Amino acid sequence: MESLAGVAGGHESATDPSMSIEWLPELGFFALLLALAASVLQAVVPLLGAWRRNPLWMSFAQPMAAAQFCFVGLAYLALTLSFYNDLFSVAYVAQNSNSLLPWYYKLSAVWGGHEGSVLLWSLMLSAWGLAVAVFSGRLPRDLLARVLAVMGMIATGFLAFVIKTSNPFARLLPLPPGDGADLNPLLQDPGLIVHPPMLYMGYVGFSVAFSFAIAALLGGRLDAAWTRWVRPWSNIAWAFLSVGIALGSWWAYYELGWGGWWFWDPVENASLMPWLAGTALIHSLAVTEKRGTFKSWTVLLAILTFSLSLLGTFLVRSGVLTSVHAFANDPSRGTFILVLLGITVGASLLLFAFRAPRVTTRGAFSWISRDAMLLANNLLLLVMMLTVLLGTLYPLVLDALDLGQISVGPPYFNLVFVPLSAALSIFMGLGPISQWKSMKGAELRRRAWPGALVALVIGIITPLLYRGEWSLGVSLGLAMALWIVLPLGRDLLIQLRRDGPRGLKRLSRSHYGMVLGHLGLAVSITGVTLVSHYGVERNARMAPGTSVEVSGYRFTMTSLDERRGSNFIADRATIRVERDGRLVRLMHPEKRVFLASRQAMTETALAAGLLRDLYVALGEPLDGGAWAVRIQVKPFVRWLWAGALLMAIGGLLAASDKRYRLRRKNRIDATGTAPFEEVGR
Structure with missing residues (x-):
């Protein structure tokens, strides 16, 4: 026994x-x-x-x-x-x-x-x-x-x-x-409990939009009803993926000890690509439902978004990547996923090629209209996705063909993404103040110039007030964020003036979801801008009794002790943080050694706040009882993840709109079918 x-x-x-x-x-x-x-x-x-x-x-x-x-x-x-x-x-x-x-x-x-x-x-x-x-x-x-x-x-x-x-x-x-x-000690963290399930819910959730698209093509029917059924599923999947990406960024920020929130790692990019395509998809679905246009484009985006989710699965699990996030496995697994990806994408695109040309689009629009702004929005998102795809796959292709090894990192992505993001924000601001189908250019200018002027003025003066010197990058980022938000506020004010509080109540959950989503992006842009330009980092040698001044804060190591956990032992420092002679926080960074694997891991100490984070991480022990210590002051870094949370809430709010609940007239008939717009057969 x-x-x-x-x-x-x-x-x-x-x-x-x-x-x-x-x-x-x-x-x-x-x-x-x-x-x-x-x-x-x-x-x-x-x-x-x-x-x-x-x-x-x-x-x-x-x-x-x-x-x-x-x-x-x-x-x-x-x-x-x-x-x-x-x-x-x-x-x-x-x-x-x-x-x-x-x-x-x-x-x-x-x-x-x-x-x-x-x-x-x-x-x-x-x-x-x-x-x-x-x-x-x-x-x-x-x-x-x-x-x-x-x-x-x-x-x-x-x-x-x-x-x-x-x-x-x-x-x-x-x-x-x-x-x-x-x-793995890196995974012994609360981030493991919440990040992968959220990310996978987003990845897998786009299979619903994909399945609806393929089902509509198989049935030879595409109409506004199809988009009404698929929109809530797409919004929910997009919300989960937004939260999953944000949680991954937050986890890397405090767990890896380097204080960064995005490194353009290939596996990070694998989640960003379907998010960009999914963002284009939910906007395209809105146009198709409202105006009956973009039908074929919407179907193609549904196929593309889920295909990119499968591509991310291949990159992470095939062993072709070396990454802190990747599962390096034997080639047979990568081959299986690659075959599955090829069959899914190939069969879907073949079906699309046969069916899509027969789809008729009745709606038309001018190049000055909300339709056109959303089309530009879609195209820019796809260009951004292709930029990430190229930067991620190009080094892998070169290596596979024995043409050499190169590294594509943050300089490439930042150089391309900043101007594309600026252009995207322009169309995001113009969309809410433009009219469907057609409008006059003079009318669009009349609606746009007040918000543009306010965004520009605030963007210019804010860095002067905040740090006493002007910064082009900060002014550009803040102007982008404000330009996204101000037109939305204009719409709400018009409703309030016209009908009072009743006018605001008449707006749908979908509209408020859109407002929250755009506001969340603006908040994230603000966080990215300020932490990128005003974040301060210092690497110092510290022992008990030594102090370091960083960005107006005084960090003093008061003691260094040993702590034992359930499955690790740790060197634990106590660091007293003061500003203007007043105690701000006692911080306790650790260097842990896990008993089973004997691997060492950094446990960062954080003093989090709405306007700034204080960040302390122990490096390696030095001679004389000293330690290498990384100290950072990161202004507005929490806004990155707060913005992502607002976007996710916006997606869920839009998905709960009552018009997405099928009405009685949409019930099936006795034969199990219902009227649709037919695609020629």
């Missing part, structure tokens, strides 16, 4: 609780097989039913989506319990956990490595499919069947990937280790 317990969980006692759950990995793998079977049925049967107009076959879509979610959820639960109970006979648990690991990191370690993170991706994909099945009951039955069938195809690919190349339940038998290798 003792030997069985040891095999099951790497423990010696016959009373070990792991004995009662030694079958969990096999249950989890069997659940994955059942989930794969459900996804295949979900992909095939409803699609055939829609083709043959068979209501019974179409009705398979929703229960199969529910079954897929239940089986993937069961597999995920089995893996989670394996981590929680230290089942080190499971290879993935042994490689990414340790008996000394706190329980909350054991639970988040489930997605701390490649196999578990792909399982989390599959779980979220099935959850999105279930949400579509539950909340889209009033969709035309054939459209819903096609949407869920496409999501079933995507799930089939990923579940096959998990089972074939990334099985998280593989055993280490007959002699499992007595303890685990430990979770």
